[in-house]
Amino acid sequence: MSAAHMGRAAALILATLLASSCVSVSVTVASKEARRYNFRFVRHARDAPAVSYYNYIVVGGGTAGCPLAATLSEHSRVLLLERGGLPYGNRNVSSEYHFADALADTSPLSPAQRFVSEDGVVNARARVLGGGSCLNAGFYTRASAGYVRAAGWDARLVNASYRWVERALVFRPGVPRWQRALHAGLLEAGVTPDNGYTLEHLPGTKIGGTIFDRRGRRHTAADFLRRAHPRRLTVFLHATVSRVLFRPGGKKKPVAYGVVFTDSVGGEHHVYLRGGGGAARTR
Template sequence: MIMKSLAGWRFFVAAAIVGIFFFNGFCFSQKAPNYRFMHEATSAPDVSFYDYIIVGGGTAGCPLAATLSQNYSVLLLERGGSPYGNPNITYLSAFGAALSDLSPASPSQRFISEDGVINARARVLGGGSCLNAGFYTRAPTTFGDGLGWDADLVKESYEWVEKKVAFEPPVKQWQSAVRDGLVESGVTPYNGFTYDHIYGTKIGGSIFDLDGNRHTAADLLEYANPSGLTVLLYASVHKILFRNQVGERPRARGVIFRDASGTKHKAYIKKGGKSEVIISSGALGSPQLLMLSGIGPEKELKSHNITVVLDQPWVGSGMADNPMNAVFVPSPADVEVSLIQVVGITQIGSYIEAASGENFAGASTTRDFGMFSPKIGQLSTLPPKERTAEALARAIDAMSELDDSVFNGGFILEKVMGPVSKGNLTLRNKNPNDNPIVHFNYFQEPEDLERCVSGMKIIEDIIESKSFINFRYNDMPVPVLLNMTASAPVNLLPKHMNVSTSLEQFCKDTVMTIWHYHGGCHVGKVVDNDYKVIGVDNLRVIDGSTFTYSPGTNPQATVMMLGRYMGVKMLQERLASEAAK
């Protein structure tokens, strides 16, 4: 036993939350693709013309741009830089470092929801696939039914993505114990390795290959027609331009963007009626840009002195973020380094997953970073305005004094399906580079809290299962583990004593994000089933902001698929129209 007092174990957990998701590992070289179509925006002309302008080079924008470039000229505008050459993105061994980087040039931009939960948004070509834990799994087949998706094209689009970025992960001791514990706890059947979303326990895919190299949505640009695509980095889009004459529907005609030096550029879509501006800026960026461009709730726009192009009350509504709650399990046995590989897809609306770290002799420098480290604010007990660099540095220094054995163990976590609880997004100001104001309203609806409690009970069963016996201390029952985890400050919400007596309170006190937020531009409210903005011509939104709930256990596969899927559909429709002339 490393520490015998409960107070000591609580600090153990706080430290382990810091260290468990950052670890040493051997770095393998990965050759960056030679994208001759990729440039910094400072090289852009003052005015340019394209068939398609895509705002946002993330998980949807990259596959969409690669597809449309096969037949038409495409401009892809990304506000961040390239992921290639950044070891904090490329190597699994550096996972968490990019999230911890708070510099203006970081690929991750931190934001804090009005709920007090620390979160992050991507600012890099490839989007969230450059920052996440890499889990790759498809949506349930029912997800696209109400959207009118073509099942065959959906399957083809997933496979197109998977040829570049998806792999079967190696499953070692910790992940195997969680897998067997899930089955022993009744999350059955065991479905083996599959990308499909099936009830029971399975091994999912990973965008990390067997050498520990990350493959992101930016890799899908390898499919592009180089002569048809221009990618501009550090290009911040400030506004969509419209032709807006009295008596006519507003028509998108281009965008205004600024480069890293602040110089303004204009890009227009070509005349002819079929060219389009497409927003793929994510659940925060897409509704934010629509509002900044004059499409949104009239009262909200006027409060910021924005000219109203279209009163669209649904823009920014229905925002949601899947709650994540985790239990740290200190292990008497060494565990392997692993990110998310196993998932239990339950019948009760909760997904169970796990991750683990290892004992790093002499690796104190790795503790500066982590998925929940002080450097990204997850462990801070200070109000946001008091989180100075000095205060965070003191917290990091405290962690460096801990015994290496503190970092041996793992997490079992749960994600609430849906969720049912919804929030909203409004503008903070007129600067597109600043975060908007976001409420997620975690556990506002009782159904979400019930799902969390049910998921926590399954986690308890896993920890107490025979399959998990080698990875837990016999004198640390589940209530002690819950109290340890709850006592570690994981968000800005007020804490309660003895929360393990109430799983409901545990869920509320320890809620974190799993970075799967969505909504703000829902199908049927802001866009139609072809992702065209309702009431406006030549403008679409194609990304996770259109989702009413997060698809599957991780949405990245489906967002990448959607970019490819809609690109193919748009090509088919436009080519057929041109052939008919």
Template sequence: MCSAEFFDVRDATTEPLHAQYQYIAVGGGTARCALATTLSEQYKVLLLERGGTPYGNPRIERVEGWSDLLVDDPRNPSETRFYSRASAAQVRAAGWKPSRVAEAYRWVEKKIVHPGSHGVWQTALQDSLLQTGVTPNNGLNNDHIYGTKVGGSLFDKQGRRDSAADFLSYANDKLLTVLTFANVQRIIFDNSGKIYHVEIIYSKTQPGALGSPQLLLLSGIGSCEHLAEFNITCHVELNAVGADMVDNPKNAIVVLSPTPVETSLLSVVGIDKEFIIEGGSGSNFSWQLPGMGQLNYVAPSQRTPDFVASAFILTKLYDPISYGSLRLNSTDINRNPYVKFNYYSHPRDIEYCISGVKRFYKLLRAPAFQPFRFTTVTSLVASIYYQLKEGESTEGAYLPDVSNYTETAEWCRTTLTTIWHFHGGCTVGKVVDKSYRVFGTRPLRVVDGSTFTKSPGTNPQATVMMLGRYVGVKILKERRITPKAANTTN
């Protein structure tokens, strides 16, 4: 969502019905704010945002409010604080030029990334990871490397959140136009097959993070057989549109802490070859954890002194090989497409989840974590976790018996949730070329996470922002224009 604080943002409903631009960027999100800002150095650019602006909302702008926002709408993936680059291996696999990637990351980081910081609970998580063998200690580090580290943060020292929308403060305001509540329904082609214009419907809905393959399908780019089901004219047959959809499954445990903890989200991370361990603290996280919803029934007045706060530890599957697909549900862009991720359909993915659950046991037993977990089930803990009996010993959270493969595998399947790292559907080599042009439609590009075959790094956000800058610079260079340096502003 695009900034009203720094930039002249207008409601699309007040604008002329027809206007011409050299570039139109659909969506004011993670990649395209960076892309539009870069292109505006030399070209007339229109940036269309389907929603409004986030500024003035403390639940978005303040670190204290992030969990409340997610409780209201747990589908909203935008409120992450963690910043981490893609690995060097992923950069090579994507065919990107490392020097240009590094320059694009620096451009992003100069504008919105701050050194990560953490309090007592995150410190305990960090120490526990190191004590259980997730080494080396990489300290404060934005790179994706094995071991334990503290990532960069989109929150500054005062707890204010920066976002990709802030890139617009560096755009050329004479060449960039930003329209909000402009939901692109489809891309219109003329009789010769060339792109003619985009059709906008005025809407205040936000269907989610899977819009690129959906928009291509609605525009007649995809499987002609599938498009015929909705009477959509097939302009370009690309059967891979909507294919190879992947999400990184997350499994988490709620930890009831008898010791006060700070409000924190994903500051410390442990990176293993099979899984990633992160955690947050300071609020009731049970709303997003199937099987842990008992916490929702504990009213604040019933939270006795031995129940100070809750926290969570999650394991995210780093590189799932269970693939799914996306198909249309309707010709209305406001209707979410049908998406099937086929979580844990491949047995290797289940094996990796079980490895992550075993890591939970080790973390909870680590010396550094002892002040932050119950070792004996109290009456309150027993009332929350019906599986536990008062007086018995406990790990501090409800966990399956990892010696029982069937039980643990079922736990992985029944407690999985998304971490909103969707990718695929418009992958490089199948839907777009290495310049991110859609095959068969030279002027049209897709620049976002739907082009990835793997979610990059610990969190894809950094790399999606980098990609917007990277592709923008690439376009300028192709047209023999030198982009402005990373250490300068407009």
């Protein structure tokens, strides 16, 4: 997908819907861990200037936002704003065996933010760099070819992107006893054919990929930031976007030209788009 496809006017990328009710109260300092993982471009929002300018602004450093920011940074100056902190050093995120603990942690510093849906279901959403990939069950599969066609995407680019993701993040899972039993049960119940281990979306039963490696270590979308251009990407953590700024687009839709975000001590920062993004390409 090229920047031209995205359109100059759409240079402001909203990687996620704004969770405006979520106020970041974290006081952790990111820089120490960021240095450890060589993320020199990751900083605390308190250190952000009052006003700055970028070619692209990505709101939400989640499953989509991290790879998007990393690839855009190949050719453009990119700002990634994430309301949570780093996922590293938190075993509730990094270890498969603490999967449920992350979801159960309701402290203000938790990477999971508990919420109740409008129909009363207790649920959790991510509040951490890497987003849902830091909390989820780690199952990975490609979409079906029909889905990609219906979405109007370029199948060649989609497949190249899948391979890029899979090389970094996807593992073949072990199949312990109860999963083996479930697998056999599905086949016995007629959910066939048996596709074995595959990342493709196929009718029948299959063993998909996982973002947990053989040692039970979770690999998250935040890891994609290692692929970013370190001088073209800036990431602010504990940066809660409160407003997207629009100007009228004449007869067309309004055009976003910046955002306002708040740091963990209530400081307000304004960021504006410049240049329209240039010729960025995702893999």
